[in-house]
Amino acid sequence: MTRPGVGVAITGSGSAVPSTTLSNDQLSQLVETSDEWIRSRTGIGQRRVAQPSVESLASLAAAAGQSALDAAGLEATAVDLILLATSTPDDLFGSACQVQAALGASQAVAFDLTAACSGFLFAMVTGAQFIRSGAYRTVLVIGADVLSRWTDWSDRRTCVLFGDGAGAVVLQASEVDQLLGFEMRSDGSLNGCLTLAYQEQPQSLLEDISVSQGTYQPVAMNGQEVYRFAVKRVPEILEKTLFHAGIDRDHVDWLLLHQANQRILDAVADRLGIDRDRVLSNLVNYGNTSSATIPLVLDEAVKAGKIQPGDLIAASGFGAGLSWGAAVFRWGVVS
Template identity: 65%
Template sequence: MKAQGAGIAIAGSGSATPAQILDNHDLSQMVETSDEWIRSRTGIGRRHLAAASSSLSELAAKASQGAIAMAGLSACDLDLIVLATSTPDDLYGSACQVQSLLGATKAVAFDLTAACSGFVFGLITASQFIRTGVYHNVLVIGADVNSRWLDWSDRSTCVLFGDGAGAVVCQAIENGDRLLGFEMHSDGTQNGSLNLAYRGEPKILKEDIAIASGTYQPISMNGREVYRFAVEKVPEVIEKALYRANLAVEEIDWLILHQANQRIMDAVASRLKIPSEKVISNLAEYGNTSAASIPIALDEAVRQGKIQPGDTIVTSGFGAGLTWGAAIFQWGK
């Protein structure tokens, strides 16, 4: 255990996406849409979809292995695993399955559900365990398989989502703190704008006892409201996180937003006066992978050599709940 007051460093990243690819042309054969319609409104060209035989836990474990290796650790070195997901294999949680697949025998594991804000919320949660000296090595995973919960006849949602997983290893360090600032918010009054809701029908057990028997319905979204919410709230939450970090916008090296819609990302960058060359986007290839979108984009940029040790990165997640948050960190030790 570290002494109380330890800092946090993000020491490794990894990502994994399914091999199956559904492009916009394929979708145009399924619903009334076109490549031009999808690209012009979202920026998405393709999405990777999990096979029927695959699991979220396997996808999350594969991404985690890359992050653990980059950090120079083994799975046995992990103290804690935080799995940010809204689409677990098991409704009781899938983090323990990931722990087993990795062989992380020392690590406690739990799921965190905050939809597309999940990775940012998970990173902030992990930092608190490290800063208080409780844990030394924490694996944070963002993973979702939203293809399981789409209505493939609803063009307002089926064109948007893809599947994937991304992970980072957070470590305790003595020399400073690489997590520079963060901010989180929730507003349950807007839950109806984006949800994956349970719907049950009454089932009579006996004369005076009735329960609900049903299942979860496909993803439902009011795209216009979500767009309005994101364009207003994301710049605001980033500005608050920058204030907490005592940083100016000009000191940002990279902006990695939740990959939901290119128009949202462009609008946020414009409002913050962040030039497009500092905005990392892989939306065209993967679509909206929910909690996985930020860590997948981060991992790709690191492995491509874009992001270098010491670079200052602003991340912001936003989505169902409604939830939104931002975290600012320097990459590497």
């Protein structure tokens, strides 16, 4: 529920991507594939990959966060809370505090939120609740992932999909609430369809005591199951969110989906009866950047002038967990 006089406005966006591009043709030198094969099945033409010792998860996240603050006209010291949605932190204890320090957001509490490709949407909803409760007035939400760290570059089923990047938005307390509705879901029974799993390597300490000293394995995915899950559950949750918000789908200006696969984007739009020219897409240039996809495509559309203040956006994130969610909001400050 929204407290009287305490709504949420999304007042700025930003993004950052690594400088190095990896094209489909270059990938064909690593695995048996081709530009035509990848584009026809995914819609992806290239992706960005972070260079070791040059670009970190924290540096990309901080750059995206600073860009969002600049767009909102805010100093970092005005931020009360930083939520970093990531599944690929530089430090397993969390990278949000590194981002806070890099930004100089000395007044902000910062923590990581892990929900894979649903992470940014879940973090945005979480940040909104802190504002609605009256606890904080300014929240910086960042989605960032460096999946190149955990991609099996010999597996053509997965290595063609993923890229690195970061995106961010600023949420601020507002008299007029612009977050009109949201829904979030999880189904752990489908967890095995998409994993970045820990694999233990037992190590004996004493005769009757062992510990695990393993590592994480590359991303593994059952692509067919994830596709079936997405094209069924995403339209459903978007319809529920719109219904509960009392909004007709014809009034939606933009459909903003996690950039997993162009076929999924097209199928969801078709099932909702939304024209494809109202579906935001940039995965041809970046691939699937996990929690970064939604804010990255949002920021590009804002900077290109496609999204204008007051535009109604229906967004959905979905992926590992399996998890999925939706949010309906108006862009910018609207009186």
